[in-house]
Amino acid sequence: MTVISSNLGYPRLGEHREWKHLLEHYWRHDLDEDQFHATAKTLRLANLAKQRDLGVDYIPVADNSDYDHVLDTLAAFGATPTRFGHFDHALTLTDYYAIARGTKTATAAEMTKWFNINYHYIVPEFDDVHFQLLDNRWLRYYQEAKTELGIDGKPVILGPISFLKLGKRHGQYLDDAAVAELLPQLLPLYEQVFTELVAAGAQWIQLDEPTLVKTTDSAEILPYQQALTTLHQAVPALKIELQTYFDSLDLYDQVVDLPVQAIGLDLVHDHGENLAHLVDHGFPSDKVLAAGIIDGHNVWASDLTKKFALVQQLTDIVTTDRLWLQPANSLLHVPITTKNETQADPVLLGGLAFADQKLQELATLTTAANQGITSVQARFDDNQAHLQALNTSSHRNNQAVRQAEQHLADQTFERQAPFATRIKLQHDRLNLPLLPTTTIGSFPQSKLVRSKRAAWRHGDLSDTDYQAFLNAETKRWIDIQNDLGLDVLVHGEFERTDMVEYFGQKLTGFYATQNGWVQSYGSRGVRPPVIFGDVAYTEPITVAASKYAQSLTDKPVKGMLTAPLTIINWSFVRDDLPTAQVQNQIALALRQEVQNLEKAGIKVIQVDEPALREGLPLKQRHWQAYLDEAVYSFKITTTGVANDTQIHTHMCYSNFTDIIDTIKALDADVISIETSRSHGEIISAFEQTGYQQEIGLGVYDIHSPRVPTVDEIKANIERALRVIDARQFWINPDCGLKTRQEPETIAALKNMIAARDAVQSRLETTTGGTIDGL
Structure with a gap:
């Protein structure tokens, strides 16, 4: 024998993402259910x-x-x-996708x-x-x-x-x-x-x-x-x-x-x-x-x-x-x-x-x-x-990187002052209202944005013309944010295909694949970069885009970076070195980018760590080493700035009770967390923990195309305020808005701000209306 x-x-996606396109064509009503099933059959038989x-x-x-x-x-x-109905037969595609994506009357699972x-x-x-x-x-x-x-x-x-x-x-x-x-x-x-x-x-x-x-x-x-x-x-x-x-x-x-x-x-x-x-x-x-x-x-x-x-x-x-x-x-x-x-x-x-x-x-x-x-x-x-x-x-023997690693043990990575001191300086500088509003970073990447990027990549659009388009799109969305009344703005990330891939294209030691797509959820494919060599910083990555956006408004604009552990967890990482060593190489590179953003006048810098909880080892006996490495690399990245520079981070939904001590140890000034699909359960993790930093619990779900009502968002805010002090609380969507359409995004943000205003009006009489007056 x-x-x-x-x-x-x-894999489901197809060599050229045929499966992804099939789903999205169906959602756009470009084909009916019979056509969908015929194409799906062809793809799976080929596999x-x-x-x-x-x-x-x-x-x-x-x-x-x-x-x-x-x-x-x-x-x-x-x-x-x-809430999606009662069935005694196999679900139609419409019924099936309602569960995953929600409807006008039923929230997605x-x-x-x-x-x-x-x-x-x-x-x-x-x-x-x-x-x-x-x-x-x-x-x-x-x-x-x-x-x-x-x-x-x-x-x-x-x-x-x-x-x-x-x-x-x-x-x-x-x-x-x-x-x-x-x-x-x-x-x-x-x-x-x-x-x-x-x-x-x-x-x-x-x-x-x-x-x-x-x-x-x-x-x-x-x-x-x-x-x-x-x-x-x-x-x-x-x-x-x-x-x-x-x-x-x-x-x-x-x-x-x-x-x-x-x-x-x-x-x-x-x-x-x-x-x-x-x-x-x-x-x-x-x-x-x-x-x-x-x-x-x-x-x-x-x-x-x-x-x-x-x-x-x-x-x-x-x-x-x-x-x-x-x-x-x-x-x-x-x-x-x-x-x-x-x-x-x-x-x-x-x-x-x-x-x-x-x-x-x-x-x-x-x-x-x-x-x-x-x-x-x-x-x-x-x-x-x-x-x-x-x-x-x-690629795997960069002596400059290895020397920098050797000096890590000689350095201490902590902010200059404790949070209580820093936050007062930040309030004085930023002068934000009670319950400040912001978004997580990205705005919708329309068909036009994607087509311009593709034309530029294929050499059909010059660098100058592509940059002019990005600037115009950034200005348009800065104006939209100002008109909506958001308090802390973002430049929209129109130059980025992905929050990890983009940085992989700018640092040494990374390879950005041409067709290395994998499924993240539904039709959402990501193209994780391949970390194959020593990682080093060669030039500013996000500074020009952030500086340009800040020049268009008097409101603060966040610089937007992805943190080392998330880059590790959402990349394919070389297997010839310990993962923590590669993580620290990335942190040393990003530390230079954070300092360059600050030098360019950006005083709110978000270093996203959405994958921190998801990468937690399955065995609890391996947790502490992983979490300690996460904190260490985050602090390498973020602690080289002045006290009045506000460091934000963002994390995706999960059971935060497991890592609340680690969240504290990151010592970020503001943390935003994706919570709406779990119906606010994560709020309890911050109850009676002594958490002092500021926090934004996502108040509506960005993974569904439905527009939440003002009352829904207001209820989410009020629920959070039962356990979180209003002086700590920020109002923001669950996550980045890259995958949403522009009309639904604007409508949802309008409702978010209306809900904030309603709650704010109730609180202002006792607070004086601004954070620095609290």
């Missing part, structure tokens, strides 16, 4: 055929989605929030990060749920692959326990009691899905239970055991691959004893712990080990020699007929192919592997395991030559 190759999931041609033995099916796989699961099982990576999923709501199988999508896609391509695929379904644990009831993630209550209602639907798959000829199903890596107590295994035992007894003919990823299993012995036929382990992001379990405890002789040996959320070529040594080690633990080789997690989180990176330095390109190249690596290792390494020796030799060329290149 031979070693088998398996994949866990494939399956490509995996077959790349040599994958077990190809995942039903890993495709029209938006998000968790949304797919809740829609299939009838767990639609009741909450969206949050998928574990600790930059993918967003729709959070199920189990407040008043009556499960029913409305659509066996797994059967449909299994049959489609079999009929159209002759592929006997491996349906991928989110497991029942993770599905429940990733959802909320009454605003809170489900506890064990809630899971135990809902599981008996949900399991019969999984049984039905499995039974219908067996009847159609399916042999294997990939049951994703990623929450298993977060279990630490034996009692936490019980619901998984109950579910799997029930499913195995009900549908014994269907073999289950129980798939985990993103970290190690603390309860290894209990997990591998569960009644399934294969266990998927992450051997890349496990800190070596899963491999240690295998070596120390062995592996059951009646199960398949689905070994995740290829990194599924970074872009570096594997060292095939080291990977093959790992494969040989695994064959000492399990027999070859019980070994699958696969990525450590779904390839959803990496770009599709390097073949379109025609402008990349050949030295860098040789060290990259996107999804297709990772599957080629998998095929090479599988062949080596089955036929011997000599059968693919040329591929191994090429791999070693490429890695050697990259590691010895000048």
Whole structure:
């Protein structure tokens, strides 16, 4: 018997973002539902055929989605929030997208990060749920692959326990009691899905239970055991691959004893712990080990020699007929192919592997395991030559950067004065009203903005003409902000495609890909830069745009930067150095930019850290080191300015109770936090914490196209003011407005300011009307 190759999931966006464009054409009513489904079918069949041609033995099916796989699961099982209606049939696209994007009368479902990576999923709501199988999508896609391509695929379904644990009831993630209550209602639907798959000829199903890596107590295994035992007894003919990823299993012995036929382990992001379990405890002789040996959320070529040594080690633990080789997690989180990176330095390109190249690596290792390494020796030799060329290149050996790193230990990175002193000086300088209003940074990037950028990039628009356009767009939006009555303005970031990619284009050591797109949420694709060498500052990045915007108004204009940790978390980071070392290189570069903004007269500087909480390690034992590194790099960036320069930061939604001490330690003067989709739950994290700095809790959701009413926004403000002093509070949207349309943006901001004015008028009689008078 031979070693088998398996994949866990494939990217959705398409090599040229065809899937993204499909969704957006549908939303713009450029095509109807039948046309949408026909095109979607063509795209997913092409993805399956490509995996077959790349040599994958077990190809995942039903890993495709029209938006998000968790949304797919809740829609299939009838767990639609009741505000969107009651359904006894499969949802139409209109109904499906209403949940994700909201309607004029119903707010969109909450969206949050998928574990600790930059993918967003729709959070199920189990407040008043009556499960029913409305659509066996797994059967449909299994049959489609079999009929159209002759592929006997491996349906991928989110497991029942993770599905429940990733959802909320009454605003809170489900506890064990809630899971135990809902599981008996949900399991019969999984049984039905499995039974219908067996009847159609399916042999294997990939049951994703990623929450298993977060279990630490034996009692936490019980619901998984109950579910799997029930499913195995009900549908014994269907073999289950129980798939985990993103970290190690603390309860290894209990997990591998569960009644399934294969266990998927992450051997890349496990800190070596899963491999240690295998070596120390062995592996059951009646199960398949689905070994995740290829990194599924970074872009570096594997060292095939080291990977093959790992494969040989695994064959000492399990027999070859019980070994699958696969990525450590779904390839959803990496770009599709390097073949379109025609402008990349050949030295860098040789060290990259996107999804297709990772599957080629998998095929090479599988062949080596089955036929011997000599059968693919040329591929191994090429791999070693490429890695050697990259590691010895000048890109990774910048002596000036290394010297600067050596001096870090000799410096202290703190603001000159404590916050209480600084804030008085800042109030005197800025003279802002009570409940000052601002936005998070970006304004809508219209079709015209995108077309001008594309023309400039292609050489069809001169540097001079492009800059004139950017200046005109900046002036137009400065005028709009002034007319709206905002208090602290932004220049709009029309020159930026992405808040991380833009900085990657301006610093050494980064490569901005041509087609390295990955899905962030829905149709939203991001193109994370590749940090492949030592990072250094060469020239001012944002100074000219900020200085120009400030020249157009007497109101303060914020300088806008992205902080080191977010750049790390939203980039593909070199894997030959500790991540913290790369992070500090970025911080040293950005410190110079902050100082240059201040020298140019910018006295409010926002250094965004939206990804701080999302990157928190899944294991609590790794948290403190991560958080300490985050604070250190943020302070390297921000502490080189005068006391009256106000430092802002912004963070995305999450459970801030976990990191409230870290937020304090950042010592930013003002923090803004995305909160509206979680209905203000984050407010409680700041109650009774002694948090002294100023804070803006997002008062409306920018991920939905609906315009919030004045009363909705006012209610959000009033709710926050029950636990936060008005003298600390700023009014702002949840996040940047880049993805919204101009009319809805202006309408929403008008309502935001009207709501602020209504609350402000109630407070002014006791405050005197200005912050410095409080």
